[in-house]
Amino acid sequence: MIKIQLPDGSQREFAQPPTVADVAASIGTGLAKAALAGRIGHGKEAKVVDTSYRLERDTPLAIVTEKDPDGLDVIRHSTAHLLAYAVKDLFPEAQVTIGPVIENGFYYDFAYKRPFTPEDLAAIEAKMTELAKKDEKVERRVLPRDEAVAYFKSLGEHYKAEIIESIPQGEDVSLYREGQFEDLCRGPHVPSTGKLKHFKLMKVAGAYWRGDHRNEQLQRIYGTAWATKDELQQYLRMLEEAEKRDHRKLGKELDLFHIDEHSPGTVFWHPKGWTVWQEVEQYMRRVYRDNGYLEVKGPQLLDQGLWEKTGHWQKYRENMFTTESEKRDYALKPMNCPGHILIFKQGIKSYRDLPLRYGEFGQCHRNEPTGGLHGIMRVRGFTQDDGHIFCTEDQILPECTVYTALLQKVYQDFGFTDIIYKVATRPEARIGSDEAWDKAEHALMESLRRSGVQFEIAPGDGAFYGPKIEYTLKDALGRPWQVGTMQVDFFMAERLGAEYVAESGERRTPVMLHRAIVGSLERFIGILIEQHAGALPVWLAPTQVVVTSITDAQHDYVSEIVKTLLKQGVRAQADLRHEKITYKIREHSMQKVPFILVVGDKEKASGAVAVRARGNQDLGVMSLDSFVQKLAADIAAKV
Numbered sequence: 001m002i003k004i005q006l007p008d009g010s011q012r013e014f015a016q017p018p019t020v021a022d023v024a025a026s027i028g029t030g031l032a033k034a035a036l037a038g039r040i041g042h043g044k045e046a047k048v049v050d051t052s053y054r055l056e057r058d059t060p061l062a063i064v065t066e067k068d069p070d071g072l073d074v075i076r077h078s079t080a081h082l083l084a085y086a087v088k089d090l091f092p093e094a095q096v097t098i099g100p101v102i103e104n105g106f107y108y109d110f111a112y113k114r115p116f117t118p119e120d121l122a123a124i125e126a127k128m129t130e131l132a133k134k135d136e137k138v139e140r141r142v143l144p145r146d147e148a149v150a151y152f153k154s155l156g157e158h159y160k161a162e163i164i165e166s167i168p169q170g171e172d173v174s175l176y177r178e179g180q181f182e183d184l185c186r187g188p189h190v191p192s193t194g195k196l197k198h199f200k201l202m203k204v205a206g207a208y209w210r211g212d213h214r215n216e217q218l219q220r221i222y223g224t225a226w227a228t229k230d231e232l233q234q235y236l237r238m239l240e241e242a243e244k245r246d247h248r249k250l251g252k253e254l255d256l257f258h259i260d261e262h263s264p265g266t267v268f269w270h271p272k273g274w275t276v277w278q279e280v281e282q283y284m285r286r287v288y289r290d291n292g293y294l295e296v297k298g299p300q301l302l303d304q305g306l307w308e309k310t311g312h313w314q315k316y317r318e319n320m321f322t323t324e325s326e327k328r329d330y331a332l333k334p335m336n337c338p339g340h341i342l343i344f345k346q347g348i349k350s351y352r353d354l355p356l357r358y359g360e361f362g363q364c365h366r367n368e369p370t371g372g373l374h375g376i377m378r379v380r381g382f383t384q385d386d387g388h389i390f391c392t393e394d395q396i397l398p399e400c401t402v403y404t405a406l407l408q409k410v411y412q413d414f415g416f417t418d419i420i421y422k423v424a425t426r427p428e429a430r431i432g433s434d435e436a437w438d439k440a441e442h443a444l445m446e447s448l449r450r451s452g453v454q455f456e457i458a459p460g461d462g463a464f465y466g467p468k469i470e471y472t473l474k475d476a477l478g479r480p481w482q483v484g485t486m487q488v489d490f491f492m493a494e495r496l497g498a499e500y501v502a503e504s505g506e507r508r509t510p511v512m513l514h515r516a517i518v519g520s521l522e523r524f525i526g527i528l529i530e531q532h533a534g535a536l537p538v539w540l541a542p543t544q545v546v547v548t549s550i551t552d553a554q555h556d557y558v559s560e561i562v563k564t565l566l567k568q569g570v571r572a573q574a575d576l577r578h579e580k581i582t583y584k585i586r587e588h589s590m591q592k593v594p595f596i597l598v599v600g601d602k603e604k605a606s607g608a609v610a611v612r613a614r615g616n617q618d619l620g621v622m623s624l625d626s627f628v629q630k631l632a633a634d635i636a637a638k639v
Contacts (some may be wrong), residue, residue, distance in 0.1 A: 003058040021051040037064040050188040066227035078190040079225040080106035085181035086127035097159040105224035135194030136179040198232040199225040247526040248375040250534040265380030272542035293359035298339030304329040336362035336386040349500040355391035382520040389513040401448035418474035424461035440488035488515040535592040539635045546576035550600040559603040
C-alpha cells in the first residue's frame with residue numbers, strides 16, 4: 001500500500017504505485033485537469049516532477065497548477081521546447097542548442113544559416129500557437145548516454161550531441177517528445193502542449209555557443225509565457241512603459257550622455273548629464289561627512305602582487321585590465337578594497353580609532369563582455385560609491401544597524417521606498433572558521449531585526465570570505481534593482497597585514513565591513529532616469545527653471561530674473577528665441593523641465609512671473625520671491 005500525504009495533512013492510499021496524475025484524479029476531476037506537475041518532498045529537498053511520474057513509495061505530494069510559482073516555471077520551460085518544436089517545423093535545417101527559463105520568460109539558442117527576421121519571428125509564434133492547439137501529449141523516455149549521443153547525431157543535432165558527450169559515461173539521459181519533436185531535457189514538462197496558451201516571442205539576439213566568445217555565434221530567441229491572459233497583457237503593458245522609460249532612449253532625448261564606439265563600455269557625459277552626476281555625488285559626499293566617514297582617494301593602478309595576496313587575481317583575472325611598465329605588471333582596479341587597507345596601514349591605529357570609516361568615489365574598471373554591456377547600467381568603467389569600515393567584532397552589529405537606517409534615508413530622498421532585504425549566508429567553498437561565520441551572520445540578521453524590517457535568507461550566496469546583506473530597490477514599475485550591500489569580512493585585512501593596537505596592548509586584525517549605498521554611480525543614475533521616466537525631482541533636474549519671454553520687449557526682464565535665480569543657486573536659463581510661446585512651452589515640457597516661467601508685458605510691469613509646473617500645471621501668476629520660496633521648499637523636501 002502506497003500512502004501519499006497531501007499539503008492539507010490528509011492522505012491517499014493506493015494498492016499500486018500511482019502517478020502524480022492518478023493522485024490528482026483521486027482528489028477531483030477539476031484538479032486532474034489543472035495539474036501541470038507534482039512536487040514531492042518538503043523544503044529544500046522538494047522536487048518538481050512530471051504528472052506521469054510514478055510514486056514508488058510513501059511521500060508528501062503537492063499538485064502543481066498554474067497558481068503555483070513552480071507551475072509558472074514548468075509552463076515557461078515547456079514553452080521554450082514548444083518554440084524549438086516550431087523552429088524545427090519551419091526551418092528543418094536549424095539546429096537546437098539550449099533553452100532555459102529566465103526571469104519572466106525563456107529563451108532558446110539556434111544555429112541557422114541566416115539571421116531570423118521579424119517576419120520569421122511572427123511565423124514561429126503563429127506556428128507555436130498552432131502546435132499548442134493540437135494538444136499533443138508530452139512524453140518522457142530515458143536513454144543511455146552513448147545511445148543518446150548517437151541518436152542526436154543521426155538527427156544532425158550536433159550541439160545536442162556535444163552537450164550529452166559532456167555528461168559522464170554510464171549515465172542515463174532523459175528526452176521529451178511532443179508530436180514530431182524530441183529534445184534533451186531533465187524536465188519536468190506540462191502533460192500536453194494544450195496547457196501552453198499565453199506566450200509571446202519578444203526578440204532575436206546574438207549569443208555564443210556555451211557563452212564563450214571564441215565559439216560560433218548562435219541566434220537567441222527570447223519569449224515570455226504566463227499562466228493567464230491577464231498576466232501576459234499586464235507584463236506586455238509593463239514592457240511598453242519600460243521602453244518609454246529606457247535610460248538609453250531618454251539619455252539621448254534629454255541630451256544627458258552617450259556611449260561611443262571609440263570607448264565601448266564607458267560613458268561620455270554631456271553637460272546636463274554631468275550636472276545630474278554632480279548632484280548625486282555631492283549629495284553622497286554630504287552623507288559621508290554627516291555620518292562619520294573620511295573621504296579618501298586611491299590610485300587606479302595597483303601591482304599585480306597585491307591582487308594576488310587578496311585573492312582577486314585568482315578569481316577575477318579574466319575581468320581585470322592589465323598593463324606593464326618597466327617589467328612590472330599592474331592591473332586597473334576592479335574594486336577599491338585593497339587600496340583602503342593600504343591607507344589604513346599608514347601609521348599606528350588604536351582601538352580608540354575604531355570604527356574607522358573610509359569612503360571613496362573610486363573609479364573602477366572591469367572587462368565585461370560586449371554582450372553584457374547595457375547603456376550606463378552595465379559598463380566597463382564606472383565610479384563606485386564605495387566605503388569600508390574598519391572595526392572590532394563587537395562593533396559589527398551597531399555599525400550594520402546604523403548603516404541600514406542611513407541607507408533607507410538615502411533611498412527615500414531619491415524616491416525609493418520599497419526595499420527588499422536579503423542576507424546571503426556562507427557558501428560551501430569558504431575560508432575561515434564556523435565560529436567567525438556564525439558571528440558575522442548573526443550580526444547581519446540581528447541588525448535587520450533591530451531595524452524592524454522583514455528579510456529573506458539566501459543560503460550559500462555569500463562570498464567565500466564573508467556573508468552580506470543585499471538591499472534591492474523596487475522601482476515605479478515593480479522591477480527589482482540590487483543596489484546596496486553590507487558585507488562582513490574577517491580575512492582581507494589580515495591577508496594584507498592590517499592591524500590595530502587593542503586595549504590590552506596586543507596587535508589584532510580589524511574586521512572589515514564592505515558597504516555601498518548607491519553602488520555604481522553610472523548604474524544608479526540609469527535607475528533614477530527610469531524610475532522617474534526622465535522627469536527627475538527638482539533637486540536633481542539638470543535645468544530647474546526656464547524663463548521665457550512672449551516678445552522681445554521682455555528680454556531685459558527675463559535676463560534679470562535668470563541672473564537673480566543663478567545667484568541663489570538655481571539652475572536656470574533664459575529662452576529669448578523668436579518663437580511662439582506655445583512652441584517654447586511645449587519644447588521645454590518635452591525636456592521635462594520642472595518649472596517654466598512665462599513673462600509678458602503684464603508680468604514685467606508688476607514684477608511677477610506666470611508659473612507653469614511640469615505635467616502641464618498652470619500655477620498662475622506670483623511674485624518672483626514667492627516662486628523662489630516655493631522652489632526652495634521643493635528642493636529641500638526632495639520632491
